Amino acid sequence: xxxxxxxxxxxxxxxxxxxxxxxxxxxxxxxxxxxxxxxxxxxxxxxxxxxxxxxxxxxxxxxxxxxxxxxxxxxxxxxxxxxxxxxxxxxxxxxxxxxxxxxxxxxxxxxxxxxxxxxxxxxxxxxxxxxxxxxxx
Ligand code: CO
Numbered sequence: 717x718x719x720x721x722x723x724x725x726x727x728x729x730x731x732x733x734x735x736x737x738x739x740x741x742x743x744x745x746x747x748x749x750x751x752x753x754x755x756x757x758x759x760x761x762x763x764x765x766x767x768x769x770x771x772x773x774x775x776x777x778x779x780x781x782x783x784x785x786x787x788x789x790x791x792x793x794x795x796x797x798x799x800x801x802x803x804x805x806x807x808x809x810x811x812x813x814x815x816x817x818x819x820x821x822x823x824x825x826x827x828x829x830x831x832x833x834x835x836x837x838x839x840x841x842x843x844x845x846x847x848x849x850x851x852x853x
Pocket of ligand 1: 725770794796
């Protein structure tokens with residue numbers, strides 16, 4: 717079951733500059749940076765009451781975010797819904813004809829299990845489902 721809008725991710729060409737903007741200019745609490753190997757990204761999370769903003773930047777200059785930045789230069793990349801049972805939601809949505817970008821969930825930031833619904837199944841918007849690791853929120 718979907719339980720919350722977990723975060724909104726923004727692809728950024730200069731991670732340090734963007735972190736400074738959200739931390740210093742906007743005054744949000746920086747929760748830290750994290751490498752997400754499976755996505756080939758370095759991420760930075762900021763807490764906003766009830767949700768988060770995720771900055772995503774290529775880890776080693778490659779991967780899907782690098783391609784996105786080359787094409788678009790930056791921008792809103794995906795919406796993420798939190799779920800309390802990702803396997804059940806994937807099965808339920810697959811049965812309705814939704815297409816996913818991978819066969820099953822992979823490991824995302826904070827140890828969450830994540831999967832992406834293909835944009836062509838959601839009017840051009842990339843939507844992530846995320847089940848937080850036990851003991852996190
Ligand atoms: Co995300």
